[in-house]
Amino acid sequence: MDTSYHTPVLRDAVVSLLVRRDDGTYVDCTLGGGGHAEAICERLSQRGRLIGIDRDPDATAAAAQRLSPFGRKAEIIRASFSEFPVLLGGRGIEAVDGILFDLGVSSHQLDDSNRGFSYRGSGPLDMRMDPSAELTAGVLLNERDAAEIADILFTFGEERYSRRIARRIVEARQRAPLETTADLSAAVERSVGKKFLRKSLSRVFQALRIAVNDEFLELESALHSAVEMLRPAGRIVVIS
Ligand SMILES: C[S@@+](CC[C@H](N)C(=O)[O-])C[C@H]1O[C@@H](n2cnc3c(N)ncnc32)[C@H](O)[C@@H]1O
Structure with a gap:
């Protein structure tokens, strides 16, 4: 399988800091190509669950392919992470064991000059993570x-x-x-x-x-919700 979408940083450290219960429920708020999500799913038992969120359809498509071996253990949602309490509530989830934020853009987004994120190479002045914004x-x-x-x-x-x-x-x-x-x-x-x-x-x-991408407001709102949705002894991991 092509795993070149984005090389996840601190992959092992993220899993060991985040996952305290292998039957818990975890949210990856910045799914990207699903590198961290894949490592989390590998660590979970069949009763564990991962919800992955990204607002970029390229990312959710790449992650869907990468996480397909995990079947129903992994669910992918295309949305902004500030919406995650509503999205989880709609699935009957009121509290979770861990939430991951790996902030910024992926190398895939940076390398695609059509997205306009990089000054290397010329492309349209776009820079939207969500192309429908x-x-x-x-x-x-x-x-x-x-x-x-x-x-x-x-x-x-x-x-x-x-x-x-x-x-x-x-x-x-x-x-x-x-x-x-x-x-x-x-x-x-x-x-x-x-x-x-x-x-x-x-x-x-x-x-x-x-x-x-209104990144500061998105993060502020999501971090408040994250603290409220965390089970006792749950963890929030932020890579900035
Ligand atoms: C650094 S990459 C994450 C890479 C990922 N950890 C992996 O293993 O491939 C950040 C991702 O977060 C997404 N993102 C950033 N802000 C977001 C937001 N407010 N809501 C949803 N997705 C967001 C971007 O579209 C990008 O795909």
Whole structure:
């Protein structure tokens, strides 16, 4: 089976920290290609259960293939993880033994230039984890004012040249709308020069991805719910 979708980090550590009962119920809130979920399922007995959630249909499709040998032990749901208490409630699950968050994007998402997550290679200014969501990086960069763009770059990317970059973005879009990640990279390069370009590009792309996917609000909401849904002695594992 092709397991190249994403190589899960800390696979053994995650399983040993998370799984305390092999007949328990566990939630992987960031399923990705299912690498961690597979390791959790291997550790569970036939009475154990894993619910895997991801908002990216590419991820749920890859994970469905990878987890198919586990049959009914593993269930996959395509949704945002902030919805997980409702999703679990709908399945009659009121409490769980462990919840995993492996934050950020998968290597599969980063490597696919059509998703627009990476400054390496050129692709559309998309950056949505859920392709049915309305807000793309392109909409944000072409429609928001300079102050709002600068705030996003500073708050979510800690980019010290946030204002200068935001001004260059607005100047560039007055000539023609920004359409590709290469257009964005060019505006960043015009702002910071070549010497620190890679670092600024990483921060700018990270900031936009966080804003487009509302990652902080998602996490805040899910962590509150996670604490409430955990059984006594249950565990929450977060990889950031
Ligand atoms: C680092 S990858 C996880 C990789 C996974 N642990 C594995 O073993 O392949 C993060 C995944 O979380 C998903 N994700 C991020 N935020 C999400 C959210 N709020 N709701 C649902 N899925 C989310 C992304 O689409 C991505 O597939």
